[in-house]
Amino acid sequence: MLSFLWVGTCLCMDTIEFNLVMADTENSSSDESLDVTSEKFNPIKALYSSSSIIPVPSAQTYDNITKYEAAIKGVIIKHHNKSKDVSNKEKSVKQHILLHQDSNAEEKNQRDLKNYRNVLSRMGNSLGPLQVLYNCMETKLRIKVFTRSARGIRGFIEAYVAAFDKHWNLALEDCTETWTRKIKRKAPALGAPIKLDDIIEEEDVPKVIVKETNGKTETLMRHVSQMLLRGEQIAIIVVIH
Template sequence: MASKETSNVSEEEKSEKNTNYNPKLDFFSEQFDPLLALRTPNVAIPIPEAKTYDNIHIFKSVLEGKPQAPAKSKKTEVPQTAPIERRWLPHQLPIQTKRKTFHKNIFTKMESAVGPLQFLKTCKDKRHRIKIWTRHSHDIRGYCLAYVVAFDKHWNLALEDVDEVWTRPKKRKIPALDSASKRGFRPKVLPPPITVIQTTKKTETCSRHVSQLLLRGEHIAYIVVIPDVKKE
């Protein structure tokens, strides 16, 4: 009876093995799939003690009996007690400078004006009347008597209540603005009237009053403050 039972068990195990057999998981089969073997759990490896290699080229060289390079010995790392710091030379050290203050608009810039620009700030705050000599390409053109309203670092001036006096030649290639009406030209904004103060053989001195004037810094030659003369 016992022999019959053992024979029945062995036949059942064989039938189970035959039903669970997959040629793609058989290491000795031509249909072996290594990726499927890696993904399938509990796959029995024929030689568990076999040496592993980093890549297929080393494995191929071992099969062909080629000599291999000796493995590099790992150096023991010495623990660092202090953090690594870069050693700078004296001329490589950063230079400490003052941070520049950026102004949002021209009004805040005028409040922090220093040097020669502080002179304009004083004239603006104390309402001093100034005299500005203007120039052209080769000589002094004339002067302006006015009050400063605003200025910037380029010495561009916004003036008000301006009395302008300048000298111009009598014979001009380009006609002046006061002769525009003689040519039948009617501008939308009429310029202030010009009065001739003095004439010579070649030049004439003119004057006019302008309520507001923007004078560029490149046209300024000299600025002085006119002292207030109080009448007794």
């Protein structure tokens, strides 16, 4: 392999020396091949000949044909600074991202305001059993809500519906509550009980009335002006016609 490279190098050097000798030893009839304005101009011979004459020694040199054509046509080629281009591109990308984020945030805010829904707006769009509850609220029909305890039905509440949500949490007005509980037979451990009237004014606490007593249990009743009932405490709701 090295022998082939050496032979190729020798051949190239011999060719260059041969061209130089031929360019310098040719007669005057071959000078036309060195004349740039002649039709017989030979550029290869002009490159290797030492007697080649440059027509305009003070002519400006150009790196490539593109620059030469631009100079002939009078076009000015601007040299771009790559670092500035990169920084400007990064700035434009950041500005585009910020504008896109701002526009998305504005559209989202407008969409949220347009589709804003709360408990009051959701009640009007209720379907199924919740729609019946909404009709009772609009027409001022009393309902009877049966509440549950740990072991069964605790009692019931008759009231007007003021508001509700999809979890069956109810805001009630003019409530009459009736429930059953065990009779406490044990004496208080801390002595005689203190009257509630001595601690809290009478109008602040709903009065509890013992409606019925049956052995170990008693049925109580009270009236409350407003009540918030959690959905997990509701067993069934009945409309009172």
